[in-house]
Amino acid sequence: MRLLLSSIFCLLSVLSFSQELAVLKYKGGGDWYGNPTALPNLISFCNDNINTKISDNPQNVEVGSPDIFQFPLLHMTGHGNVFFSDDDAGNLHNYLISGGFLHIDDNYGMQPYITEELKKVFPDKEMVELPSNHGIFSIAYNFPNGLPKIHEHDGKRPQAFGLFHEDRLVLLFTYESDLGDGWEDESVHNDPPEVREKALKMGANIVKYAFEH
Secondary structure, three states: OHHHHHHHHHHHHHHOOOOOEEEEEOEOOOOOOOOOOHHHHHHHHHHHHOOOOOOOOOEEEEOOOHHHHHOOEEEEEEOOOOEOOHHHHHHHHHHHHOOOEEEEEEOOOOHHHHHHHHHHHOOOOOOEEOOOOOHHHOOOOOOOOOOOOOOOOOOOOOEEEEEEEOOEEEEEEEEOOOHHHHHOOHHHHOOOHHHHHHHHHHHHHHHHHHHHO
């Protein structure tokens, strides 16, 4: 009976999805609230260029809240520590296997923490690097070399890692790219227009892919 009720809840959650985005609020002390202008700018770009109709004001939702099931795409970022309780991990697991999508953008320093915490969400899965010919790199704008480099930190190449459930990409982790910095207001990082355009176009690819898969 519990399994049946859980399946019904997951189905209703998927049916309730709309074209909305939310920032994922997590515990651990990391700055989940980083890059405050990033997501509004990405939303504006998507609405203007890929025919989305996303609310201009993304919400903040906690990992353990049932509210995450209202959103087809959650965005997570930060520089430091991340912690998921067992309830957080279980809720996020159910969200992702129910049709949700999580984009995690490492704003620098997040990688070792999120890698460990994701083992609570999917104990039997590992993130794998996406090849440059994966559909997420060409669904709206073409990136033949894969994830673009937006900001330099350690001289490492940008990498896109994914978690899959039943052959569906449910989570994207962008590393050594810093897409969110490229989405922010121009005055924040003084990026040249071509760098911001690359970041926004890759972001639009992520949004379109999440909405359509």
